[in-house]
Amino acid sequence: MVILITGGAGFIGSHLSEQLLQQGHQVVCIDNLNEYIYCSALKRENLSTLAQYDNFIFIKGDIRDKEALQQLLVDYQCELVIHLAAYAGVRPSVMEPEKFFEINVNGTLAVLEAMRKAGVRRMIMASSSSVYGNSTARQFKETDAADQPISPYAASKRAAELVAYSYHSLHQFDITCLRLFTVFGPRQRPEMAIRKFIERIQAEQPIDVYGDGQSIRNYTYISDVVNAFLKAMDKPTGFNVYNIAGPTTTSLLETIEVIEKQVGKQSQLTYKPEQAGDMRQTAADISKAQQELGYFPQVEFEEGIGRVIDWMMRESSKQLLVACK
Template sequence: MKILLTGGAGFIGSHLTKELLEQGHAVICLDNLDTYYDPKIKRQNIRQFSADPNYLFIEGDIRDRTLLDALFRLYGCDTVVHLAARAGVRPSVENPALYFDVNVNGTLSILEAMRQAGVRRMVMASSSSVYGDAERVPFTESDACDRPLSPYAASKRSAELLAHTYHHLYGFDISCLRFFTVYGPGQRPEMAISQFTERVLNGLPITLFGDGTTARDYTYIDDITHGILKAIDHLNGYAVLNIGGSDPISLRDLVSLIEKATGETALIDWQPMQPGDVERTYADVSLARKQIGYMPSVRIDEGILKFVNWYKLKHELVTA
């Protein structure tokens, strides 16, 4: 396959690129290297692919229809993996217009370019945030998802609805994958596990919001790329699928795992819950298992240890 991968220079995108190239696919990576976090990190992510003849990096924005039309015309991509998005729940509360412009208008721009080019296959990244503070756990794809708690969540749900419209009207095969808090080597520096690890290892306090009982269903990066690859191979009609670890952990217990993996004690600065945050996430992955054969394999304790070991190596903190 020849795949247009949006957001391909990011954390998930660069891990996925490695897998796709190893499988023999051609990857056209489109990324605007925005400044949500240091673009140097993204350039480092993709440097490893620069000599691969099946890889091409294009710096550009998903809202640029002229560019998208040219990419489809020039490179003949047959499948789109759409990971590009403005990320982050809390920042979206401060700038909702930007989040809707990128995550909704950007998705619409891609769908329209696909329609004009006759491309009908897409795997799209959605988010567990669309469930809001659902009372019933675990979260299932049939839940209403009509009470988002942040502009980010609302923008991701809106993108799912757009995808369904293009399936219904134009016969697109689209799978929307609801990712549950992705972590692992190379993850974004502002994410909790990355921040906590850095600060604990350097003897700095970490800020925890709430009382420590909030829980997240963390998903190791290898399980996420496994789910995307499975979805690509099983594109048929319209699907919404949870891609998660299906094993939530409380904030307190997460910090304990990081303490154990680092051998350090965390200094904690407790703060009130933040607007837009949810109490818990918990993925029911039975539908993804049935439809595409997805099954998470990395437990949170294993994943935290892998991440901490990677972090130490990267920052030369390994003790003799």
């Protein structure tokens, strides 16, 4: 299959591209390699891994350029679009909401419109657990209301889902939205909590804890996320939404304790007020994904943390992580 992946040079995109290439698919990656959230050298490092495959094509470009995107879809006879390109991060979105809506909403619209004109009707898109807002449900279900986002990032991801649904309704697109719960693993962005905690504990530097440390996250290891996309490829669904999450939830303080144990050092904690836009908890009911996609997460949180630490130790020898802090 010929697959166009938007944002394919990033954290999730590079892992998914690599797996698809190994399975023999042709992957056409479009990414603008911007440095808004993090250093583009990390994305270029990801691309150097993917470039080893003969069935990989990289195009530097912007998803908002509908005409160029349409031409790519036609020229390479793409059969599926996996839409990952987005601005990510709750806190940056509070500071610059316009940028998030421009890319996450208008960018998604541009991709869908290019697909319509090119005659491509299948999309799998990355959404986010943030769309649930500060739900008090013990576990979030896809049928729960997602109409009270508490950050511009969350609002932009929910809006992208709704735009996608309109293309399903009007143009009979087959679209699967995967609501991803706090993805972590090798190649993750420098500002993400787990990577920052590991770096600070290793360097014996203090960690800022916002709130009381009891906020809950349903961390999902990157290989489980990749597997979810592969499962979704096998099941065109009309339009459907699935929660994709790891097997357990973990509090902020428990997360730090797991890292302390594996690094072999104690952390220094500095407590600060909660930050606007941060969710109190994320906890997924994944029964729908289990039943309809056959998705079952395999990597426990502690095992995933160990893999991230090992990766960071290997990469530190290249000085790339240091240079991109």
